[in-house]
Amino acid sequence: MHRFDFSITTCLLCGKCLDVCPVFNGTYIEEFSPRAKAFLLNKLNEIPLDLVKVKDILGKCVGCGRCGSVCPQNIDLVSMLSQIRASNPTLKKWAYSKAVEHLPGISRLLLHSLDTLDIIPFFKKYEGVWRIFSDQKQLNILKVQIRKPIEKREKAVIFSGCIGRYLKDSWSIKAHKIARLYFEVCEDMDWACCGYPFFFAGQLDKAKGNFEKNYNLWKKLHMPKIIVFCATCYFALKKQSRLIPDESKRKRWLDSIILLSDLFVGLKEYIHIDLHIKEFVLHKPCHMSDLSFDRLRSFFNTLNIKFSLNTNCCGFGGCTRVENPELCDMLGKSIWDKVGRDSVIVSGCSGCVLQFALTNPMSRSYHWLDLIDFI
Amino acid sequence: MKKKLNKGQEKFLLSLFGPQDVLFQREELLIYGTDASKEFAWPYAVVRPSKVEQIVELLKWADREGVPIIPRARATNVVGACVPVHGGIIVSTLKLNRILDIDEVDFVAEVEPGVVTAHLQQEVRKKGLFYPPDPASVNISTIGGNISQNAGGLSAVKYGVTKDYVLGMDVVLAGGRILSLGGRIRKDVVGLDLKSLMVGSEGTLGFFTHFTLKLLPLPESSVSILVGFPSLDELVFNAIALLKKGLIPSAMEFMDSGVIKCIKEIYPLDVSSKVDSLLLLKFDGNKRDIKYCVNELDKIFNDSSAIFWEKGVDPEKENELWEVRRMINPASHRLGDNKIALDICVPRSKIPYIVRVSKQIGEKYSVIVLCFGHLGDGNIHVNIMYSGGENQIGAIEVKKEILRHTIQVGGTISGEHGVGILKMDFMETQVGVHAKKIMKKIKKIFDPNNIMNPGKAY
Numbered sequence: 001m002h003r004f005d006f007s008i009t010t011c012l013l014c015g016k017c018l019d020v021c022p023v024f025n026g027t028y029i030e031e032f033s034p035r036a037k038a039f040l041l042n043k044l045n046e047i048p049l050d051l052v053k054v055k056d057i058l059g060k061c062v063g064c065g066r067c068g069s070v071c072p073q074n075i076d077l078v079s080m081l082s083q084i085r086a087s088n089p090t091l092k093k094w095a096y097s098k099a100v101e102h103l104p105g106i107s108r109l110l111l112h113s114l115d116t117l118d119i120i121p122f123f124k125k126y127e128g129v130w131r132i133f134s135d136q137k138q139l140n141i142l143k144v145q146i147r148k149p150i151e152k153r154e155k156a157v158i159f160s161g162c163i164g165r166y167l168k169d170s171w172s173i174k175a176h177k178i179a180r181l182y183f184e185v186c187e188d189m190d191w192a193c194c195g196y197p198f199f200f201a202g203q204l205d206k207a208k209g210n211f212e213k214n215y216n217l218w219k220k221l222h223m224p225k226i227i228v229f230c231a232t233c234y235f236a237l238k239k240q241s242r243l244i245p246d247e248s249k250r251k252r253w254l255d256s257i258i259l260l261s262d263l264f265v266g267l268k269e270y271i272h273i274d275l276h277i278k279e280f281v282l283h284k285p286c287h288m289s290d291l292s293f294d295r296l297r298s299f300f301n302t303l304n305i306k307f308s309l310n311t312n313c314c315g316f317g318g319c320t321r322v323e324n325p326e327l328c329d330m331l332g333k334s335i336w337d338k339v340g341r342d343s344v345i346v347s348g349c350s351g352c353v354l355q356f357a358l359t360n361p362m363s364r365s366y367h368w369l370d371l372i373d374f375i
Numbered sequence: 376m377k378k379k380l381n382k383g384q385e386k387f388l389l390s391l392f393g394p395q396d397v398l399f400q401r402e403e404l405l406i407y408g409t410d411a412s413k414e415f416a417w418p419y420a421v422v423r424p425s426k427v428e429q430i431v432e433l434l435k436w437a438d439r440e441g442v443p444i445i446p447r448a449r450a451t452n453v454v455g456a457c458v459p460v461h462g463g464i465i466v467s468t469l470k471l472n473r474i475l476d477i478d479e480v481d482f483v484a485e486v487e488p489g490v491v492t493a494h495l496q497q498e499v500r501k502k503g504l505f506y507p508p509d510p511a512s513v514n515i516s517t518i519g520g521n522i523s524q525n526a527g528g529l530s531a532v533k534y535g536v537t538k539d540y541v542l543g544m545d546v547v548l549a550g551g552r553i554l555s556l557g558g559r560i561r562k563d564v565v566g567l568d569l570k571s572l573m574v575g576s577e578g579t580l581g582f583f584t585h586f587t588l589k590l591l592p593l594p595e596s597s598v599s600i601l602v603g604f605p606s607l608d609e610l611v612f613n614a615i616a617l618l619k620k621g622l623i624p625s626a627m628e629f630m631d632s633g634v635i636k637c638i639k640e641i642y643p644l645d646v647s648s649k650v651d652s653l654l655l656l657k658f659d660g661n662k663r664d665i666k667y668c669v670n671e672l673d674k675i676f677n678d679s680s681a682i683f684w685e686k687g688v689d690p691e692k693e694n695e696l697w698e699v700r701r702m703i704n705p706a707s708h709r710l711g712d713n714k715i716a717l718d719i720c721v722p723r724s725k726i727p728y729i730v731r732v733s734k735q736i737g738e739k740y741s742v743i744v745l746c747f748g749h750l751g752d753g754n755i756h757v758n759i760m761y762s763g764g765e766n767q768i769g770a771i772e773v774k775k776e777i778l779r780h781t782i783q784v785g786g787t788i789s790g791e792h793g794v795g796i797l798k799m800d801f802m803e804t805q806v807g808v809h810a811k812k813i814m815k816k817i818k819k820i821f822d823p824n825n826i827m828n829p830g831k832a833y
Contacts (some may be wrong), residue, residue, distance in 0.1 A: 010712065013411045019491075019515045028423070028469040028489075030450075031398070036406035043405060053402040072705045162416040 008080065011038040017067035017077075022313035023060050026331045032060040034067035034077050038311050041080065051088075059324060060086060062317035062331065063200040064286035065230050069201035078200065085202020085311035085319075094116045110191070136357075138170060139344070139366060140373035142303075143272045146181055155224035156183035158257075159214075161233040162193050163350035171229060171350075171369045178264055179227045186224060188218045196236035211240045215253070223252055229260040229369060231349035235287035259292050261368060265299040274373075279306035281339045282368075283356075296348060296368065309348075310339055316355035334360030348370065379419040379462050384440060387421055388464070391432055397471075407465040410450035410457040412797055418445065425470040427547070433550035437464065437826050438635035444549070445828050446578040448489055452524055453716055454795025460830040466582065468519050474498055477586075481559050483542060484591045487518025488583050495588075498814060504590040507534035507625075510791065519583055525575030527791030529626040531655075532751025534591075534742045536791065538574040541588035546573055546580070549822040559587055566590045572817070577793055578828035580821045594659035597625070598669055599693040600678060602684040603650035605728045607631060609680045610652045614750055615723060617675050622668055625753035626657040628700055631730055634747045637706040643701055650682050654750070655700055657693070703747055704791035710743050711760030713767070715774045719781040720754040720790030727782060729777075733757050736776045740769035743775075754790035761831040781806075795830045802833055 017034035018024055024033040037045045037058055044054065061081055156179055158174040172188070179185045192210035199207040214237070218226065228234040237257050245252040283302065284293045300307055313333025317324070332355050339345065344364040345356050356365035380388075380399075388397045396405055398421040409415045419442070437444050443463025450457040459465060472489035479502050486495060493514045496506050509528035510516060516526070522544070527536040534625050543557030556570040557563060573580055603608040610629060617624075630638075630653040638644050646653070658668045664799045669686065676684045687693035707714065721729050730746045737744030737759065748756040757777055763769040778788050788794075788801045803811050814833040819824070 013409060013450075015411060015449055015512070018449055028467075028472070030467060030469065031403045031406055033406070039406050039409060040402065047401070047405075049402050049405075050400075053400060057402060073708065116555045272501055 008038045008041045008077075011035065011042060011075055011327075012073060013039065014072065015166050016070045017073065020066035020070050022062060022064060022066070022143045022315055022331055023272060023321060023327065025312075026334055027353055028314070029060075029326075031057055034071075035079060036073060037061070038075060038080075055084075055088060057305050060327060061321060062313060062315050062320050062328065064313045066286055066313065081133070082199050082202050082204065085200075087202075104171055109128070132309055136364075136366075136370075138276065138370040138373070140371070141274055141277060141305075142372040143239075143274055143375050144178075144372055145272065145375050146267075146270050153182075153184045155186060155222070156227050157186045157189055157218075157224050159191055159194070159226050159228045159233060159237070160188070161230040163189075163229070163354055164230060167354075168350070168367070169200040171367055172235050174372060174374070175227060175229045175260055177374050182263055183225060183227070183372045185227075186221055190219070191217065192234035194230075194236040196230045196232050196238060197318050199236065208243060208301060211243055215244065217258070218253070225257060226257045227260050227263070229348070229367070230351070231259065231285040231288035231292070231347075234259045244275065255310075259288075259348075262292055264368075264372075268299055268302055271303065271372075273303060273305065277306065277344055280346050281310050282307045283314065283335075283345050283352055284309065284311045285345040285347055285352050289347055292348075308339070310335060310345065312338070314352040314355040316351045318351075321355075324345075328355070332356060336360045336363065377761040380442070380614065381786065382794045384442070385420070387436060388420060390434075391429055391436075392422045392424065395782045395825075396425070396693055397421070397751075403555070404465075407447065407467075408526040408686055409445075411457060412455035412458065412795060414455040414458045414796060416460045417462065418465045419462050419466045419468060423467045423470050427471075427545075427553075430466070430547050430582055430584060433464075433466065434547050434826075436551055438550040440524045441826065443826050444582065444828050446519070446582050448520040449491075449515055451516045451799060452520065452795060453799045454524075454789070456524060456793055456795040456828070456831055458796060460796055461828075463829075468517065471519075471584065472517075475737045477502055477504065477561075479504065482592075483559050484588045484590055486518050486586050486588060488517060488522075488586070489698050490518045490594060492516055492518055492521055497592055500593055503593050504591040506540065506588060506590055508540055510536045510537075516707055516740050518586060518588070522583060522586060523576065524793040525791070526729065527749070527752070527754060529628065529749060531628045531749060531754070531791075533623050533625040533659075538571060540589045541570060541574050541586060542589050544570060544573060544583055545585040545679065547582045547584055549581070549826050551820055553584075554581065555642060557587065561589070573661075576794065576833040579818055579832050580827060582827070588698075594625075595661045595695065596665045597659040598665050599655070599657045599685075599687040600652040600672060600684055601695045601699065602656070603646050603682040603698045604652050604654065605649055605680055605682060607652045607730055610654050611723065611726050611750070613675065613679045613681065614654060616679075617672065619670060620675070622658070622675075624656045624669055624751065625659045626655070627749065628655040629747060629750040630655070630700070630703065631651065631734075631744065631746040633734070633745045634703055634706075637710055637745065638699060638702045640709055644702075647682060653699070655696065657697075671830050703744060705747075706725065707758055707760060710745070711766070712762045713770075714761065715770050716792075717757040717759070717774060717788075718748070718754060718790050718792045719757060719777065719786055719788060720752060721781060721784055721786035723750070723753045725784045725786065725826070726753060726755065729755065729781060729786070731778050732780050733773075736767060736773050736780075740773050742769050742773050744773065751789065753786070775801075780833070796831060799832075806833075 021034050064080050065078045158175050164171045192213040195207035195210045241254050243248050302325050315328050317328040321328045346368050347353050348368055353365050355369050407418050407421045414804050435521050443461050445463050445465050447457045447465050448468045468489040471487040473487045475485040478482045507530050510526040517784050521537045525538050546554045632651045672718045687696045743760045745758040746755055748754055759770045759773050761767050782805050788798050
């Protein structure tokens, strides 16, 4: 077992993170709070502590990053936990990383030969969910009718993310249709995963390797706009810009990444509503900026569609979902308990949509792309 | 850490709370040894009650066994009130977090101690009601913690502090007896006011399990104003002039020249270099009163030495003005990794003097001192910024000298944070030997074996 070779000395113990941490607010267990984790890391080199127990506490994090967003000292606990995981690999995280890495193959197993799922207990546990999730009917309440292209054409490419690419290709198809209204859309590329699952699991080399592959593909296409419809993919692609040493290229990369919902909200004059659901719950993904979420919210407001908001974290948790499935299940279920188990939840992050499906298999958990229909 | 509980004692706690809600392992106990003061001491154990009956049994047992009990909610206090300096059992109130009732006729709320203050405010607002106390930690601190420390906040100038909103409470005493004090009544002159004695007692007299809180009708409207003055003397003079006119703000904050300078480092605060001090005001009430207020303020500031004033009449603009105030904490940390945060309170007339003296003392020890806070109450947040060990020794000296001057001008060493362990040295200087002895004797009546948060406050 390696000792951890850094500590957080800047934490003020002010407790601002307590207000936003889904794990703390879901459990009322203070030792799982970001403040407690920061203090634990701070004392590691001063006090003899059992590292197995320390890792168990540090592992109670779903990687939402909300603590960092309110921290007056800008402590990025998620990145620190990622580095700790990197220096202390475990079998479960390895299995999780392999699962993400081989999602193309696994998705075929998930959707077509469920008997073989025994090899990965995590997937086996939720075996009924995958097909429901994949085959779920779309809502199609927003009918989009476009007569002419809206803006002048630049080149763009769609980044569907792993879930959009392998489990929900209907999202990719719709994303293409929307993007084509604004851009000349290139053919799909063989993108690697956005890297966030690897990053949080501490598989930093893999995260970096994926980024390099994606960055090179982008350069090969002469640096087009990259249209992303998963808030976490968008967050990860932007965050990884720090791996680009050249400042002008880094800026170009950052400018090129566009969240699809930011584009879509500009289409409201072309939309008719065919409302066959009473109302829905609009969920704010942790990795979607307040600005992008406000745009989506105002968009639905101006269409006079009835919806309520959920701003609590879904609790998907990345590799924590494999290591502490009970914790992630509890957090997801607590949202269903709050909004009502018969509700329709709409999100702009593929991970949230999957998490809501995993924690209420008979539920109606949707990406906002499921709401639209082109006529 | 010396192990202070024997097997039998551990077994008792396990049987009372169940294995999920008792902690003995160091890795789990660690965070419970500290709070926002950054002081630290090891507890023996942590328990998480979810029922009052468990607390009654715990306090019967602890009194018999002589084991210290330290109530703890979210531990956001900055004076070490939750640090178990004599060991003992931390009792977390996080699972006692229900709002039991909000009554629209009696204008009261009944709550458990672990309710977050801002959550209560949101819930009562839905019914057109208002719980005014708003300490800076309002989003993260709890009603139980606020009552234990008698928390103040921005709105104290108009609405008073936490104690003004506590109508009743249940307290479990050492030995397990439950004391019910007050209730939904607004007036009560029968006997000694034990309820007020409990508020601000920092967990030293008993364990609070239930509160009845006073609510007000929600103000209809508000306006905020940021005013720049060429000196702090001018600012205080004009602030008192508007109070004399009967314009009582719901917040009256000031920021000195050092604060303005450090905010400018991280925030586009567009004020001329002639501005030495800022006054930030908020008024709330019905729409007609607010309109009158805005007219009067224009008149007052037109005739004053104010360099500029900017009004926020809609929530967005108000929020923008208050962002300046919110920037103080992050901006201050540019000046040092650590700070000693004092919350002295002096007569309003003494504010310019104490700010000037504080800065001079800081200069003497080469430590930056920032002054801002609740002008209307004379409650000044003095932040002594430092980095590293050598600097820390100077900062401690600065703290001692500022507190001495505060007491000399008739002020108090703490207007709202409490004493905890960090201000114990100055407690006696302020209140006197005799008053301190009386406080100790009072504690002995409630807690003869000194198990309730020992070593704190007085």
